[in-house]
Amino acid sequence: MNARTVARTAGPFLAALLAVVAASGCGRKPPTDAEFGLPDDSAQARAGREGALLDGVSAMMAFRREGLRASVEESAPNYAPARAQLAAAIARLRPAPGKMPAPQLEACIPPMQSALAAMDQVIAAGKAGDPVAAREGWTGFSQSVETLFMLLKPAEPGGEDQKAEDRSKKAETPE
Amino acid sequence: MNRFLCAASLLALLSLPAVAPGLVPAATAAAAEAPDPSGVECAGCGATSSNPRNLRHRPGCPYGGDSSPRPDPGTDRERPPGDPAKEADFLLSMLAPLPLAGGVAFGGIWHVKRLFGGFKGKSAIRSWSDYITEHYPMGARGASGGFWGRLGGLPFLVLYPFTWTLGQVGIGVGWCGMKTGEGVAWLGKKTWQGITWPPKQVYYAFAGRPDEKPRPTKRQLELADFNFRQLRQEEEKVLAETRAARQAAAEKREAFLDEFIAGDPDLQKTLAAEGREAALARAAKKLDAYLHSYRERAKIRGDQQALVQEMDRTISKADQQLFEDGVGIFLDQAAGRLTKGWNDQLDSGKLTRAASHDLRLKLRLADVAQKTKAIQDEYYDLKDLGESFKKAEAGDHEARLEAHEKTGRIIIGWLDNVAPAKAGTVALTTMDAAYAATAHLMLGNVASNIRGDMVRFQTARPHEDALAQRWSTFQSYDKFAANAERIAGIRRDQWAELEKKYSGEAGGSK
Numbered sequence: 139m140n141a142r143t144v145a146r147t148a149g150p151f152l153a154a155l156l157a158v159v160a161a162s163g164c165g166r167k168p169p170t171d172a173e174f175g176l177p178d179d180s181a182q183a184r185a186g187r188e189g190a191l192l193d194g195v196s197a198m199m200a201f202r203r204e205g206l207r208a209s210v211e212e213s214a215p216n217y218a219p220a221r222a223q224l225a226a227a228i229a230r231l232r233p234a235p236g237k238m239p240a241p242q243l244e245a246c247i248p249p250m251q252s253a254l255a256a257m258d259q260v261i262a263a264g265k266a267g268d269p270v271a272a273r274e275g276w277t278g279f280s281q282s283v284e285t286l287f288m289l290l291k292p293a294e295p296g297g298e299d300q301k302a303e304d305r306s307k308k309a310e311t312p313e
Numbered sequence: 314m315n316r317f318l319c320a321a322s323l324l325a326l327l328s329l330p331a332v333a334p335g336l337v338p339a340a341t342a343a344a345a346e347a348p349d350p351s352g353v354e355c356a357g358c359g360a361t362s363s364n365p366r367n368l369r370h371r372p373g374c375p376y377g378g379d380s381s382p383r384p385d386p387g388t389d390r391e392r393p394p395g396d397p398a399k400e401a402d403f404l405l406s407m408l409a410p411l412p413l414a415g416g417v418a419f420g421g422i423w424h425v426k427r428l429f430g431g432f433k434g435k436s437a438i439r440s441w442s443d444y445i446t447e448h449y450p451m452g453a454r455g456a457s458g459g460f461w462g463r464l465g466g467l468p469f470l471v472l473y474p475f476t477w478t479l480g481q482v483g484i485g486v487g488w489c490g491m492k493t494g495e496g497v498a499w500l501g502k503k504t505w506q507g508i509t510w511p512p513k514q515v516y517y518a519f520a521g522r523p524d525e526k527p528r529p530t531k532r533q534l535e536l537a538d539f540n541f542r543q544l545r546q547e548e549e550k551v552l553a554e555t556r557a558a559r560q561a562a563a564e565k566r567e568a569f570l571d572e573f574i575a576g577d578p579d580l581q582k583t584l585a586a587e588g589r590e591a592a593l594a595r596a597a598k599k600l601d602a603y604l605h606s607y608r609e610r611a612k613i614r615g616d617q618q619a620l621v622q623e624m625d626r627t628i629s630k631a632d633q634q635l636f637e638d639g640v641g642i643f644l645d646q647a648a649g650r651l652t653k654g655w656n657d658q659l660d661s662g663k664l665t666r667a668a669s670h671d672l673r674l675k676l677r678l679a680d681v682a683q684k685t686k687a688i689q690d691e692y693y694d695l696k697d698l699g700e701s702f703k704k705a706e707a708g709d710h711e712a713r714l715e716a717h718e719k720t721g722r723i724i725i726g727w728l729d730n731v732a733p734a735k736a737g738t739v740a741l742t743t744m745d746a747a748y749a750a751t752a753h754l755m756l757g758n759v760a761s762n763i764r765g766d767m768v769r770f771q772t773a774r775p776h777e778d779a780l781a782q783r784w785s786t787f788q789s790y791d792k793f794a795a796n797a798e799r800i801a802g803i804r805r806d807q808w809a810e811l812e813k814k815y816s817g818e819a820g821g822s823k
Contacts, residue, residue: 167527168527168529168533169526169528169529169533171533173527174529174533174537175537176533176536176537177540206674210675238537238540238541239540239544240540241540241543241547242547244544244547245547245548245550245551248551248797248800248804249797252793252796252797267611267612267616268608268611268612269611270604270607270608270611270781270782270785273782273789274785274788274789277789277790277793278789278792278793281789281793281794282793284558285554285555285558288554289551
């Protein structure tokens with residue numbers, strides 16, 4: 139059996155094998171950024187997240203204001219709207235399951251969550267008529283506010299946020 | 314094809330010498346049986362003849378003395394008499410068609426049997442030869458006749474290679490046909506079952522297995538790595554802050570405990586006798602006990618407060634009515650005086666920022682409350698009136714009267730707003746004041762009794778309760794800071810792990 143015969147018989151098989159290998163290697167697409175789970179870095183998504191954060195802060199302010207109003211007016215406080223607003227804001231801020239969190243606002247979620255827990259304690263203590271538990275709840279709430287305040291730094295041009303953006307842009311460009 | 318033909322004829326030629334010797338003994342045996350040519354004599358009747366075939370016996374001879382005459386000797390004249398070898402050959406040639414026909418028949422049978430797998434372990438030629446000769450019909454009488462039999466069967470031997478090849482090809486074609494049928498049946502079944510097409514192996518080669526995740530690009534892995542590094546860095550900052558907060562809370566707590574120890578003679582003794590650690594532990598224990606006591610009393614107070622609130626609501630409703638009519642004028646004046654006093658204080662500029670903020674807030678709230686209340690009252694009056702009118706339209710006589718009365722009240726109220734010194738106001742004020750006073754008389758005593766109990770509970774241990782409240786606050790700080798630190802630590806570790814994973818993958822994909 140000479141080389142020519144071998145080439146003639148094995149040639150089609152080899153070609154078919156190569157075609158299958160090429161198909162298996164090149165046919166599959168890599169995942170898109172969304173499928174891979176990268177956080178959405180578009181201006182719209184960022185604005186959405188910042189809006190959620192602002193909503194959360196305003197809900198915390200509303201909660202405190204409602205407490206003050208109730209104590210001045212000596213009437214029953216209605217904390218439900220503020221609580222619902224904060225819970226919705228946290229849900230909007232939190233990344234979707236399977237997605238990576240966005241670094242800039244991710245750190246703000248825990249203090250907001252602890253504020254929510256403190257709100258729940260205040261509301262439950264108010265219903266049970268336990269002033270000590272209510273005071274502890276308010277203390278936790280103040281602490282959460284302080285923590286959040288420490289995390290929310292005023293954005294300066296050329297500050298940390300700007301640098302982070304520049305870095306992310308640099309990482310996007312292929313080297 | 315030619316080769317097969319050559320081989321077949323060669324085999325036929327080779328088999329001839331094996332067939333030919335059979336002829337020789339037959340010829341010699343025929344020659345030995347030939348009679349003596351000198352003449353014969355019958356032993357029974359004494360008749361003689363030169364040719365034994367023409368011997369005529371006398372009548373009564375036991376060897377053939379029948380009356381019937383011999384056939385006419387003239388019929389035998391054609392045969393050449395006196396050559397036994399030739400006669401034997403002639404006889405054999407006369408018998409030849411029989412073994413030839415047998416050879417044809419048994420050759421055919423052999424052919425078919427051989428094609429259908431007969432004669433295992435024998436070569437084709439050997440089995441052919443054996444089968445034909447053993448079925449030779451004259452074999453039992455001593456005549457072999459193999460030549461003619463083999464000659465008859467030879468075409469079937471020559472034909473055998475071709476029919477065998479055709480058989481093999483036929484089996485191959487049949488096998489292929491069967492497999493094709495099976496394939497078509499499988500395809501039909503899969504299509505019937507609704508299995509997706511193309512087959513999954515082909516599909517997987519292109520699109521990947523369903524459980525296999527598509528491989529991210531290097532850029533995506535780098536972005537993920539960058540993202541988690543940032544998260545980790547942010548979380549490290551948070552962790553440092555929470556750690557500082559926890560330390561500050563612990564310091565505050567300890568300062569408070571020191572203050573408590575300094576004010577407590579028992580703890581002072583412990584401090585002197587057993588040291589600071591023991592004193593701190595005992596102080597914490599004592600404060601826990603205070604807090605527990607305070608909590609228990611607060612729970613009892615809560616139950617009572619609910620009762621009191623309900624009674625207060627009744628009283629305040631009466632008060633409200635009173636306030637609205639007449640008495641409110643004086644109270645308004647008083648409030649005005651109060652707000653005036655607040656404004657004076659604000660204008661004086663002697664207040665701290667926090668105090669002035671408080672006052673401004675109170676003024677604003679008082680203003681808003683007053684406006685809100687005026688609007689609300691009118692709204693409720695009108696709503697009430699509307700309901701009464703609805704009932705009146707349904708035929709309720711009392712509701713009609715009520716609606717008239719309410720309308721009157723509203724009109725008087727408006728008049729009161731516009732011109733406070735009208736005559737109608739006085740009667741209404743007296744009536745409502747009487748109602749309020751009755752309510753106070755009826756409920757005020759009970760409420761004041763409960764209030765007294767409450768105050769007694771609240772003021773039983775004022776110093777300890779104050780300590781308990783402060784202790785509770787410091788503990789809250791401590792708890793919150795420790796929890797925040799714990800969460801930040803967990804998250805920092807999580808981000809660090811993910812950062813490591815993605816940096817490894819991004820590095821590995823290069």
